[in-house]
Amino acid sequence: MKEFQLIEHFFNRRGQTRRDVELGIGDDCALVQVAANKSIAISCDTLVENVHFYADIPPQALGYKSLAVNLSDLASMGAEPAWMTLALTLPDVDETWLEQFSSGLFDAAEYYGVSLIGGDTTRGPRSISITINGLVPTGTALTRSGAKNGDWIYVTGTLGDSALGLDVIRGNRRVDVEYNEYLINRHYYPTPRVLAGQALRNLASSAIDLSDGLAADILHVLKRSEVGAVIDVDLLPLSQAVKDSVSELEALNYALSGGEDYELLFTVPEAQKGALDTALAHACVEFTQVGQVTSDKQLRLIRNGEPFNLTNIGFEHFS
Amino acid sequence: MKEFQLIEHFFNRRGQTRRDVELGIGDDCALVQVAANKSIAISCDTLVENVHFYADIPPQALGYKSLAVNLSDLASMGAEPAWMTLALTLPDVDETWLEQFSSGLFDAAEYYGVSLIGGDTTRGPRSISITINGLVPTGTALTRSGAKNGDWIYVTGTLGDSALGLDVIRGNRRVDVEYNEYLINRHYYPTPRVLAGQALRNLASSAIDLSDGLAADILHVLKRSEVGAVIDVDLLPLSQAVKDSVSELEALNYALSGGEDYELLFTVPEAQKGALDTALAHACVEFTQVGQVTSDKQLRLIRNGEPFNLTNIGFEHFS
Known part of the structure; x- marks a missing residue:
């Protein structure tokens, strides 16, 4: 049998x-x-x-x-x-x-x-x-290939929780007891942003889910859309649990390269920006603008207005 | 990554x-x-x-x-x-x-x-x-559940080649050199009966593919169709390679319980019997009538007109 x-x-x-x-x-x-x-x-x-x-x-x-x-x-x-x-x-x-x-x-x-x-x-x-x-x-699916120069870049939820949760589970990190369960659950029970994705049809110009970390996943969008992006890492949405548990640089590392957050990263043209609040109101998810699409086919990160180099936080896969 | x-x-x-x-x-x-x-x-x-x-x-x-x-x-x-x-x-x-x-x-x-x-x-x-x-x-798919009392039971191709081929590959059997490649290829490169399946739409009352051997797979049809069947094992189609390489009882064992033939077993109402030749003419596959559907919800095998017991040939999974 x-x-x-x-x-x-x-x-x-x-x-x-x-x-x-x-x-x-x-x-x-x-x-x-x-x-x-x-x-x-x-x-x-x-x-x-x-x-x-x-x-x-x-x-x-x-x-x-x-x-x-x-x-x-x-x-x-x-x-x-x-x-x-x-x-x-x-x-x-x-x-x-x-x-x-x-x-x-x-x-x-x-x-x-x-x-x-x-x-x-x-x-x-x-x-x-x-x-x-x-x-x-038919004809309304979001893809990785529609981002245009000038579009605004957003992410849903908060970033880095899942990776920090995994470190807590593996015993590599200790966090305050009040954050323990939250972080572990974000790793074990990620929330697929199904309603948000549907709400973004006819509104977002591109979308991808964050499985390998923002810094790696956004490259798929940039490549398929033939554009670049500037990301202001100060704007990356972090949970209170992450902010209170690790240093600022460690938090950025989790948020940019931790992976398994399963949040959406999406781009929205200027003209559609005003419609976002209404469209996502029923999707029960926060969303945060973190950067903008550029025409130069490069990913640039900035922090406090200065270029920010991912190698500062031990990121290796970036290319 | x-x-x-x-x-x-x-x-x-x-x-x-x-x-x-x-x-x-x-x-x-x-x-x-x-x-x-x-x-x-x-x-x-x-x-x-x-x-x-x-x-x-x-x-x-x-x-x-x-x-x-x-x-x-x-x-x-x-x-x-x-x-x-x-x-x-x-x-x-x-x-x-x-x-x-x-x-x-x-x-x-x-x-x-x-x-x-x-x-x-x-x-x-x-x-x-x-x-x-x-x-x-829509509405024309063949399933396991349409066989009716009196329908005729057919199989495509020949049975047991793949299992004998596996025994040849594993060194458990030696066969005449002229059959070696044929048998090995029947195991490694089974032919899915895709055209035959499509030709049987609106004609067969049920169908299943033979992956675990006829004696096991036909039970799925009988159960879902709530019928029984009588199979005349003398009618089971055997290749010259099988007939020339093993004893008659061994050949029946391969044909009934060998598995991985990926031939189709299908049932056809009496009224559709005459249409089979024409329908399957372009499917490039032989087909053989091997039995008939009965109303008694049992699978009975006969050989030379006598009941044939699968335990005779070491078949264990039968129930």
Whole structure:
């Protein structure tokens, strides 16, 4: 048997079926329908043990996060979540683990309206690969390639919390007890900015989600859009937890290169700036202007009005 | 960086882009469009080293087969292949391996008209997970659940070649030199019956692809269709290679429980029987009637008109 029936039990017992799912789990393929004038946004992310997560991650957090990082890709395109397939590789059948993992996965799936329509469970070193499908009115998807000279650059939420949270989890940092849970949760339970992404359709000129850190991820936008940017690092939004726990330079390091924040970075033309507040009012997320798109195809950082060099904070991958 | 750029080079250099792909690899999601009145068939299969394949499989065969087993799921639904995402986990960056693996993958992708629209490459124990998307006119997909009492049961091609081929590869069997390459190729390069599946729409009452062996896979059809079946094992189509290489009972074992043939098993109502020849004429595949659907919710095998018990041939998983 290529699939363990015991495992499938955990993934068949929960999760709503969307009306656009003709046929769910249990046949050779699932069948889904797409409304006219919608395009499908498709993305695939894999999490491998000891590469993307440690063996001591709570299974519930792993289940939640596996879907959340995929939802974040949909968010950055302005797509509405729809269906997913799950390729789960496990070293053994541990019912407690499966109970908790599937519980975290379905918590996220139900909150964001995603139907699990297929999957494959295999024995091997633990990894989770999800392919997510979302829907977006044709022609309105946000991409990395639309930023124009003069557009304003924004990010949602606060930056660096997830990376500091990971350091707290690993015992590399100690923080005040009042921030402990917040930071750990920002690492284990990132919030994909799904509503914000949809609200930015017809408004933002480009968008990307921050998985590797702002300093690395913004380069994808600049390259695809053939533009440059200036970022004022004094404007980077930091949580009270980060500000109170580490030095200013350390905070900038977390914010610029920490990764796994799963916030959105997006660009907005001057003419659309005034519409942002209204558009994002229902998305329940703060957003902060951090810089501006330039024509010179360079990324420049400034701090206190002076050029700021990332190597100051030990950033290596920058190029 | 969560993705290795070097690896991506191998997967960006080939492969056509279908007209229904608005945006391919390179953004947070791909974007695709679906014609009105089409449903999307979606399936996901993972191959893990030392579970589904051995480390000595030629990388080209692995690339081909990873896609072929997914195409076989589309075939069994009568769907036309369209797009895929690839989650590839590799222990290291071996350029020769990547060259050959991607070559085999794209050979299959180009032959069957599949666009690679996304993926994720991660470091870890070698595994390949593909999510395939196909298109089928809404309401015409073949499923496991439509078989009716009295329908005739057919299989495409010949059965048992792949399993005997694996035994040849592993050195567990020696066969006449003239059959060696044929059998090994049937294991490494199975033919997904994509055209046959599409030809069976509006004609077959149910279908499934044979991945675990007929005796196991037919049970999925019987369960979902709430019927039984009688299979005349004397009718099972065997290649000359199988017939000449092993005993009659061994041949039945390979044919019934060997697995990985990726042929289609399908059921056809009496009234449609006459239309089969014409429908399958362009699918370039033989097909053989091997039994009939019954109302008693049991699977019965007969040989020379007598009941035939699978335990005779060491079959264990049968229930």
